[in-house]
Amino acid sequence: SPTYSYILTSSPKPGVGLITLNRPKAFNALSSALFKELNDALSKYDEDRDIGSIVITGGEKAFAAGADIKEMAPLTFSSAYSTNFIAPWSHLAKEIRKPVIAAVAGYALGGGCELALMCDIIYCTANATFGQPEIKLGVIPGAGGSQRLTRAVGKSRTMELILTGKNFSGKEAGEWGVASKVIDGGKDELLEAAIQTAETIASYSRVAVIAAKEVVNKSQELSLREGVDFERRLFHGLFGSKDQKIGMSAFAEKQQPQWKNE
Numbered sequence: 001s002p003t004y005s006y007i008l009t010s011s012p013k014p015g016v017g018l019i020t021l022n023r024p025k026a027f028n029a030l031s032s033a034l035f036k037e038l039n040d041a042l043s044k045y046d047e048d049r050d051i052g053s054i055v056i057t058g059g060e061k062a063f064a065a066g067a068d069i070k071e072m073a074p075l076t077f078s079s080a081y082s083t084n085f086i087a088p089w090s091h092l093a094k095e096i097r098k099p100v101i102a103a104v105a106g107y108a109l110g111g112g113c114e115l116a117l118m119c120d121i122i123y124c125t126a127n128a129t130f131g132q133p134e135i136k137l138g139v140i141p142g143a144g145g146s147q148r149l150t151r152a153v154g155k156s157r158t159m160e161l162i163l164t165g166k167n168f169s170g171k172e173a174g175e176w177g178v179a180s181k182v183i184d185g186g187k188d189e190l191l192e193a194a195i196q197t198a199e200t201i202a203s204y205s206r207v208a209v210i211a212a213k214e215v216v217n218k219s220q221e222l223s224l225r226e227g228v229d230f231e232r233r234l235f236h237g238l239f240g241s242k243d244q245k246i247g248m249s250a251f252a253e254k255q256q257p258q259w260k261n262e
Ligand code: CAA
Pocket: 025, 026, 027, 029, 030, 065, 066, 067, 068, 069, 070, 086, 107, 109, 110, 111, 112, 114, 133, 134, 137, 140, 141, 142, 143, 145
């Protein structure tokens, strides 16, 4: 595996790619250099036929405490605009087709919260700390927080969070539907649960899994009518896959399907 400076990669279970943000001295602040490595690792897992789903996690204290404030401080409007600052952050949501689970312990602030929101599923510990504190720095969220948080928890709550910069807990993230599972234990239990779910996803037909992710994501962008039509077309399309025949005949024969991922 490639040598990275700010992340670790491993495959803890068959079909599962694990990326651990590993810049502990800066609470995993998401510098451009870190993001370049993250995108590289994500792309490699996305292309890897042996990997079916991906988990992104951080440390015990921080998933990620946001964009790197020291790197951002000297930016000007023209440098941020002309270099399209943090454009590489869109790679995960735009290009990665396999499901990505965020396993959040500790701080997920600013860009860290936004990174979690870009993932397809969020698991967190009850005492994780989410928030969009950019207002305290004289800016606003810049990696989709105002849009994705609104879709996740509604306008009033998002307005309050972004305008006050107040944090919310992992427990609240679960109650509000930001996270789909809240773990009472620590990082080990969290990671175990996330990896287990990733392993389940990786055990299914890769073709069907990618289609499932694509249709759910379309619901965030299309009207209901267009979204249902899009789903129907892709559903029809899956009858052209070998895995549809394999899955449905295995059911009839009361056997486990042996996916070809074709
Ligand atoms: N960028 C750069 N460095 C950071 C950082 C960040 N976002 N967050 C923490 N660090 C660094 C600190 O500077 C400190 O480094 P030094 O030891 O060299 O001084 C180290 O990590 C430890 O941090 P603290 O001493 O502050 O630790 P703490 O336990 O007192 O507090 C914390 C932890 C609450 C996470 C606090 O560090 C904090 O508030 N961090 C900033 C959170 C933030 O504002 N994030 C939003 C960034 S803006 C953004 O993300 C824009 C966007 O939408 C894309």
